[in-house]
Amino acid sequence: MWLLTLLRGLFMSVLLVIGIVLALLAAINPVGTYALNTWGKAFNLQVESLDIRWFAGSFDLYGVRLGAVEHPLVSEKLSLRWRWDTLQDQHFWLQAHWRGVQVPLQLNADKTQITQIGGWTPIQWQQKLAQSLPEPLWQQLQAPSPTPEQAPSNLWALDASRDWPWRISLSSLHLQDIQLSFAQAYPDLALHKLEISQLRSAYPEIASPVHLDLAWYQADTQLGRVQLEAQIQPLLASLPVQGQVHLQAQALNAWGLPVSAKTQVNLQQAFHLVQKSQSWQVATQGQIGTQALALQIPEDVAVALQDLRWQGKVALDWPLDPQTNAPKINTQGKLQLADLSLQLAQQKHQLDQLTLAGDLQLASFTDPQLNYQGKVQLTGLQAQLEQQKHQLKDFALEGKVQVASLASPILDYQGQFQLSGLNSPYVQVDQLRWQGQSGWKTAHQAWSMQADLGLQNIQVPLSAQAYIQVQDVQLKQIHTTPESSTLAALQIANITGKNTPEPLALESLSLRELDLGAVLQTPKITLAGVQVGAFNLGRADKAFYLAGLEVGQVAIDLAKSQAAIGTVHLLESRQSLSWTQTNQLEPWQSRITLWQQALQPTDPAPPAEKSPAPSAPWEWFVESIAIQQPQYISLRDLNLQRPEYTQISLQKMRIDDLGMPHAQASPWLVEGILDEQTPFKVQGQVTLTPELRWQTGVRLQDLALSSFDAYSRHYAGINLASGQLQLTLDAQQDTQGIRGNTKxxxxxxxxNPISDQAAQKINRLLSMPLGLVISVLEDSDGEIALDIPFDFQAGKTKVGLEDALLLVTRKAAQQAALYYLRNSLQPYTGLITLGQLALEGAEYLTQVKLDPLTFPPAQVGLNDRQQDYLTKIVKMLNDRPSLHFSYCADAGSEEVQALENPQTRAPLLAAYPQLAQITQAEELAASLQKIRQRLVREFLLAANIENQRLALCSPASQMPEQSQVRMGIVQ
Known part of the structure; x- marks a missing residue:
């Protein structure tokens, strides 16, 4: 059995050599390149000549030397024969001429039992092989055969987990001037040169150079030539290849088409081949680049490609029986194509760039099932069809595409795509956006789509000069199937006819909840609502003008020729109203101008800030006014803008139920945005009477004061860091004018001031700092409230802003005195913790509280710290003779409780024996405070402070926690 295994291994090794040569010779049209691993130590392969007759099933090698360098296997001739009809049953015929002995062998891999070959028994063959093979390899062949569970499933790959001592090592392979003949329909091949040297898997970091020069001929005429200069690295399970391929062909008749081609290919790939139980797996990873590709197919078809690059991974799973399992291809990477030019007859097409990045899965070749997920980007497409030129600037697609079958296509797509710069004789589109999912099944005539679609600036030509322009189209929530087709909303911003026979202008068009029913049948159309803006058709002498149209609840049945419309509101007018009016803002101008001149900063404001000019007029413009019945007025797109400065954009302005002579109150509403960042809402009521009485309440709520920061800087020199504004306006209009009150x-x-210079100006105007003014105006909740009356009459304008400021000034005057007093106490402000106003009778008496003297329970006399503090007060009184000093002592609850203890009383009674008769703790504490008042008074008198400058203050209304002597400065 081991000999049979050995012979099979030898036979498969010969097939390996043949496979390597065939793979290299097939480089002109590679359908797969394999990385092969085998056992063995260093060996050489030398072939003097080769003869292949592919379709005849004949392969002959002459002068073959294979094996160890010291003991090679030498064969004068090695012949392989096969029949294509029995090839699938693994029938081969091998005939070798070895050392003058002809060795015929017919091998069936499944059934053959070999007892004698070429006249030698297996034992004789074993002796001959022992003399020729290297000793280590012979010992390895002598090892027991592995069990089926232990045997590798791949005859060509090594188990990487084991420490295999043998690797492939090929010193050199040189083939030269080999002729290959094929059938008459195919050209003859000539292998001018094939060289491989220093191919050693034990040193994968050393690259092995490969040189290939292959040409093909037709009747002794060279049709093309391929030259390969590459380097390979024989790893255990892969074969990295890096190099260049030069292709130049005058004709390729393999498909019956005369093709001429010329290109240069740069490749850097790693190939991997694994044999599984049911299939082969071929994988490649790296990058391939093609430059300056030119094809001519035939004379009137030309393809030119400047640059083509692929980088990524490709995996091919090829089953051993393609009839039972379909081949599969998985790719992952990026394909880039640049400067593609295709010329068909007299028409030329160009593509600047095409990029595909993602994952592609192809499950079958006969009936492909394709999955693609990634991105597709196309730039600069120009196509010429039937003498018409079409252009597309950009196209980008991102998502997932699934094609289940080409015979009966099932297509699913989910993602988004966008195109821009579409220009054709039929339509011009600046931009198109699509996002959603769609499906298509031709077998059942079924499709579905759920998406949103947007188009911008569409132009549809009507003639050489006339066209229709649509500025913006939005389709929301498109849902379509063969059974139904619905659309949540269709919005068109503007439709305009340019150079049309009749002038056409449609301001806006809006459809809501459109349902077309079964689109394959006669559809039933339902529509929730239609809104049409200003519509103008025709010249001025016979114009048709429609200010607006509103339609609700439309139902159309085309099969029954019936239509039902719920409501129609027709807003019709023969003229549109617009005006431009200027208005100088005179109210408060004198006061504002005075403050601005006083507070205007000397340094110019930064260019990025917007500051209102003092006398710039407002421009008022109303685009259109539409009147529907006498009870409704609607203004659209009202913009109030002060040139280069403040801008008020009114998004909504509405007055309901406005009529005479009933004189009923009509609600009105205004919503807008100030300077594109501050939204506001104003609402009230107006009564329309013969006297035009206007009573309204206006509320501006929760406006961020930081929005007005630029104007505050300009007018008052103040930074508004934060705060909220609320304005309430009550007004009444009669024949004399308008009067009311603003809160x-x-x-x-x-x-805070924007600079020290601005702070000085504010102090000079207000007689106090800005922060002090704010603290005076704020109540306990941090709110500032001002009531400002106003009265606008013919030729006379009066605004109570000055009266409001006067009230503020009166209130602030009291605090100003305190501010002045605090300044007069410099540098003794460290003694002051709190300032307050005290009102006695009709006179204002300003008192500044000083930090009190605190005493622990039963303290006798003044300690050093207290005496130092009184010394500072004495120095202040000596420096400011106009100041007076007030003081009073208060007993604390802590001391009263401590005096209940006899031990605490002992030191006190020892110092003041006259207090021994007092038994109650509260009375004892009160007597002790009188002693402390006398100690403070005696200390000041001893420092030469006049008696008339000293005064007792009133006792505290509540008992403090700690006993203390309260003190203050009075002016």
Missing amino acids: LQLYHLDA
């Missing part, structure tokens, strides 16, 4: 409420205002 301004600010919450949590945080503001």
Whole structure:
């Protein structure tokens, strides 16, 4: 059995040599290149000449030397014969001339039992092989045969987990001037040169050079030539190849088409071949690049490709029996194509760039099943069809595509694609966007699609000069099947006819909830609503103008020729109303101008900031006013803009139920955006009477003050860091004018001057810092509320802003006195912790509290710290003779409780024996406070402070926790 195994291995080794040669010779049209591994130590293969008759089933080698360098196997002639009709049963005939002995062998891999070959018994063959094979290899062949469970499933690959001592090592392979003849329909091949040297798997880091020069002829005329210069590295399970291929062919008749080609291929690939139980697996990884490819098929068809690059992985799973299992291909990588030119007859097509990046799976070749997931990007496509030129600037697709069968196609796509710059004689589209999923089944005539679609700037030519332009089209939630087709919304921004026989202009078109029913049959159409904007058709002398159209609940049955429409609102007018009006903002101008001149910063503002000019007028523009019945007014796209500065965009303005003479209140609403970032909403009521009475309430709620920061900087020199604004306006209009009241409420205002110079100007105008003004105006909840009356009459304008500022100034004057006093106490402000206003009778008395003197329970006398503190107060009183000093002592609850203990009383009674008669703790504590008041007074008098500058203050309304002497400065 081992000899049979040996002979089979020898036979398969010969097939390996043949396979290597065939694979290299098939490089001109490679359908697969295999990386092979085998056993053995260093051996040489030398073939003097070769004769292949492929279709005749004949392969002859002459002068074959194979084996160890010292003991090679030499055969004068090695012949292999086969029959194509029995090849699938593994029938081969091998005839060798070895040392003058002809050795015929017929081998059936499944049934053959060999007892004698060429007159030699297996024992004689064993002796001959022992003399020719290397000793280590012979010992390995002598090893017991593995069991079926242990035997490798692949005869060509090694088990990488075992430490195999033998690797492939080929010193050199040289074939030269070999002629290959095929059938008459195919040209003859001439292998001018094939060289492989230093092929050693034990040293995979050393690359082995390969040189191939192959040409093909037809009747002694060279039709083409392939030259390969490459390097390979024989790893255990793969065969990396890196090099260049030069192809130049005048004709290729393999498919009956005369083709001329010329190109250069740069390749860097690693090939891997594994034999499984039911299939072969071929994998390759690396990159291939083709440059300057030119094909001529035939004379009137030309293909030119400047650059083609592929980088990634390809895996081929080829079954041993293709009838039972379908081949599979998996690819993962990136394909780039640049500057493709295709000329068919007189028409030329061009493509600048094509990129595919993703995963591709092909399950079968006879009836392909294809899955692709990735990206496709196309740039610069130009096609000429029937003398018409079509252009596409960009196309990008991303998603997942599945094709189940080509015989009966089933297509599924999920993802998104976008194209731009489509230009053809039929339509021009600047941009198209599609996102969703779709499916298609031809066998059942079924399809489905769920997607959103958007198009921008579409032009449909009507003639050489006339066309229709559509600016923006949006289709939302498209859902279509053979049974139904629905559309949630269709929106068209603008449709305009250019150079049309009749002028055409459609401002907007909107459809909601469109249902077409079964589209393969006579459809039933239902529509929830239609809205059409301003529509104008025709010249001025016979124009048809429609200000607007609203249609609701439309149902159309084409089979019964019936139509039902729920409601129709027709807004018709013969003219549109627009005007431009300027208005100088005079109210508050005197006060604002005064403040601006005083607070205008000397340094110019940064260019990026927008600051309103003091006298720039407002421009008012109303695009259109549509009137429907006498009770409804709607204004669209009202924009108020101060040139280069403030911009107010009104998104909605509505007045309902406006009519006379009932004089009923009509609600109105305005919504908009200030300077493209601050939304606001204003609503109120208006009463339309013969006197045009206007009573309304306006509320601007929760506006961020930081939105007005640029204007505050310009007008007042103030940064508005944060805060919220709420404005309430009550107005009434009569024949004399408009009067009313405005309530301004600010919450949590945080503001500061933009510079020291601005702060000085604010202090000079307000007589106090800005932060102090804010603290004066804010209540306990951090809110500032101002009531500002106004009165607009003919020739007279009065706004109560000055009165409101006066009230603020009066309130702030009290605090100004405190501010002045605090300044006068410099540098003694460290003694001050809190300032307050005290009102006595009709006079304002300003008092500044100083930090109190605190005493622990039963303390006797003044300690050093307290005396140092009083020394600082004495120095301040000596420096400011106009100041007075107030003081009073308060007993603390902590001390009262401590005096209940006799041990705590002992030191106190020892110092002041007159207190021994007092038994109650509270009375004892009160007497102790009088002693402390006297100690403070005596300390100040001893420091030469006049008695008339000292005064007792009122006792505290509540008992503090700790006993203390409260002190203050009074002016």
